[in-house]
Amino acid sequence: MPELPEVETTKNSLAPLIGQKVTTVVVHQSSLRWPVPNDLDQLQGQTLLRLERRAKYILAYFGQAGGVEQNIALLHLGMSGSLTLVEPERDLRKHDHVLISFEHIQLRYHDPRRFGSILWLNDNTQTLLSKLAPEPLTDDFNTDYLWQKIQNKTAAIKTVIMDNHIVVGVGNIYATEALFHTHIHPLRPAKSLTLAEVTALTDEIKRILAAAIALGGSTLKDYVNGLGENGYFQQTLDVYGRAKEPCHRCSTLIETIRIGQRASAFCPDCQKFDNPI
């Protein structure tokens, strides 16, 4: 599912909705990761004022045009979710769970696995945001910060950079790729990294996320942006999804192990555990 670049791309593609008024809200399936609020139809008559992204959440601010914000919707795409803009007459697909109609276009939340969520941002849900670590593309995420954070961590570095309490937005694809590009074995205890490696890894996480955003994210299976378009970054992936294929750098066959229930591809030659470069 979407990692930070895909969520950012989705958010950006929904910009045409800003300034438009909601006409109707229809919920076909309210059983997502958490129940969809039964008063989501409060949005009817409200205007979408602005969109933001925090980690993998999209925040949609609604209210009266030119007036005060009334409701903030917190959207998460989980593993298989997507948000698309379609003509209201378009045939429904299976798993089109929530339809938010605007005057000339409809926003559809589609999510086969239903790991995503639609919530109001309120006192009950704000802890989902308040617990989040810094954004990787801001200066708050830097070498000194990551160095401090990992000093007592024996867990695998891959697990650590995917931990929302350390840094947000880095999922399985980009964690896997960033470790390959920095020659770091994914199972290395986080605290075993040198300062030089932490510097390289911090820089690489920023570089790869920015590069993926520039290409509209990665479409592996069903990810599309709000306009139904694919991303292209998957064409540049070096190790993710390439088990048993030759390493692009040294031709050694890529291996896959499981770390924290997630497949972790790496090159056993470029990413040595015992003799880090």
Place this chain on the structure above:
DNA sequence: ACACTAACCTGCAAGC
């Protein structure tokens, strides 16, 4: 505080 697991759910591909 940290490390690790199970769980949420559907679809698809591989293996028998």
Place this chain on the structure above:
DNA sequence: TGCTTGCAGGTTAGTG
């Protein structure tokens, strides 16, 4: 051809 198994862009809650 079918049935079973395992795996998939995430995250939280619960265990020790």
